Amino acid sequence: MPSWKSRAFATAIGAVLVAGASLPAASASGPREGSAPTRAACDAFADYFQVEYLIAFASAFAGFGDKKKAEDTAAEIRDTLHLILSPKLEQITRTLADGTNPVLRKLFVRQARGFARGVGLLERVGLTKAQIQKLSELDLKPETDIQQVVGDVNLDKGELERAVKEFASSTKSIDLNQATSRQRRAFAAAGTACGVFPLGVDCVNVVTTDEAAGVLGVPVTVKDEDGTCTYTGPADKTQDASELAVDIYESSLAFDRLTESAQSQSQNVPGVGDAAIALEGFNAFSSTKTCGRTLIAKQRERTVVVAVCTGDNPPSTEALAVLATNVLARSVEG
Numbered sequence: 001m002p003s004w005k006s007r008a009f010a011t012a013i014g015a016v017l018v019a020g021a022s023l024p025a026a027s028a029s030g031p032r033e034g035s036a037p038t039r040a041a042c043d044a045f046a047d048y049f050q051v052e053y054l055i056a057f058a059s060a061f062a063g064f065g066d067k068k069k070a071e072d073t074a075a076e077i078r079d080t081l082h083l084i085l086s087p088k089l090e091q092i093t094r095t096l097a098d099g100t101n102p103v104l105r106k107l108f109v110r111q112a113r114g115f116a117r118g119v120g121l122l123e124r125v126g127l128t129k130a131q132i133q134k135l136s137e138l139d140l141k142p143e144t145d146i147q148q149v150v151g152d153v154n155l156d157k158g159e160l161e162r163a164v165k166e167f168a169s170s171t172k173s174i175d176l177n178q179a180t181s182r183q184r185r186a187f188a189a190a191g192t193a194c195g196v197f198p199l200g201v202d203c204v205n206v207v208t209t210d211e212a213a214g215v216l217g218v219p220v221t222v223k224d225e226d227g228t229c230t231y232t233g234p235a236d237k238t239q240d241a242s243e244l245a246v247d248i249y250e251s252s253l254a255f256d257r258l259t260e261s262a263q264s265q266s267q268n269v270p271g272v273g274d275a276a277i278a279l280e281g282f283n284a285f286s287s288t289k290t291c292g293r294t295l296i297a298k299q300r301e302r303t304v305v306v307a308v309c310t311g312d313n314p315p316s317t318e319a320l321a322v323l324a325t326n327v328l329a330r331s332v333e334g
Contacts, residue, residue: 039253041099042194044092046257049196050140051089052176055081079168080160086118087136089174103186107179114173121167125159195251195303198285199331203229206246206327215319216242216310228286240291240309245284247305248331254303258283258296269321273299273328278317282309295320299328 037045059077082089090112097108122132172178179187191197203222212220212231220231233242249255259266259277269276276297282289284307292309295317306324308315 035101036193037101037190038099041096041190042196042251042253044095044099045191045194046196046253047088047140048092048096049191051085051092054140055085075168076164079171080164082115082171082174083118083121083164083167085135085138086115086122087132088138088140090115090119091136100190101186103182104190107176107183107187110178111174111176114170117170117173118167121163125155125163127155192250195249195254195257197249198227198247198305199250200224200227201229201248201331203231203246206248206330207231207244207323211323211326212244215244215308215315215323218242220244225286228284230284230286236311240289240311242310243282243292243308245282245286245305245307246327247285248327249303249305250301252298252301252303255296255298258303258305267317269295269297269317272321272324273297273302273304276321276324278320280314282307293317293320295324297324297328299332302328302332304328304331 055078058081059074093108093112093115097105097112100108119132122135127135176187188197192199203224206229209220209222209231212222213233216231216233218233220233223230223232227247229246231244231246235241255275266277266279269278272295276295278293278295280293282292283294284305289309291311291314292307293314294305294307297304297306304324304327306320306327308320
């Protein structure tokens with residue numbers, strides 16, 4: 001299965017997170033700018049990322065064919081989904097304005113006002129208070145069909161199109177790329193502190209090339225992709241290249257968030273950190289695939305994700321456990 005997550009990720013967060021992920025504030029030893037986010041703000045930050053990821057995923061499929069037409073279609077999809085999800089996004093951004101670094105307050109207040117305007121437009125085209133409340137309480141998951149959410153709203157198509165066009169005229173107020181460089185640093189630091197973004201680390205010290213080659217069974221190339229350390233074998237004509245991905249988060253909140261929706265399909269793995277689970281499929285921050293197996297573990301305030309895809313022969317849980325134990329030891333000591 002092709003990986004869509006990298007593409008959607010870049011669309012969702014634009015230059016702010018891509019640039020911010022490599023800034024000192026997002027590294028393991030870098031300084032923190034301001035106070036730590038509250039737990040409510042961290043929950044809101046995770047929701048914010050999830051909403052933007054789902055919107056980007058939905059609009060990414062418009063990027064085929066004529067470039068100008070594809071860009072216009074993608075923009076219309078983003079504007080429509082931002083409008084429909086304005087009730088939820090207004091709540092999220094107001095929580096972030098109050099609970100994150102004061103440097104970010106102006107950014108999130110501006111966004112909250114933009115989404116409040118979206119709520120007003122939804123009311124004007126016929127949504128009831130009850131419908132708006134339901135939209136504000138949506139529990140969005142990676143598997144959520146965002147187009148189904150739009151269909152459930154059941155608005156007059158013409159009225160919705162007019163509202164989307166009116167909302168689009170003020171999308172600059174909700175554009176994350178309007179952030180200042182200082183806000184970008186604070187945004188990256190908040191996302192890292194909340195366990196939403198992985199740490200910026202030296203990948204060759206996280207897992208050695210010999211270790212990665214031992215797991216994949218082939219020589220590897222090391223690369224940092226959106227904060228994920230990836231170790232990739234040579235491509236094969238008949239299948240995707242074997243791949244190992246490692247994410248390190250500096251918060252145990254990441255473990256709670258990443259394992260919450262996987263409990264029914266997961267396997268507890270004793271003896272790895274304070275807690276660990278294994279699940280089918282390749283689930284890293286930078287990409288998601290149906291092949292392979294993933295192990296998620298935590299120790300104190302560290303969370304580690306180890307995902308491996310080796311074609312038709314998935315790695316054993318025991319092999320992932322050894323690798324995760326080593327990564328935890330190095331990251332906690334570091």
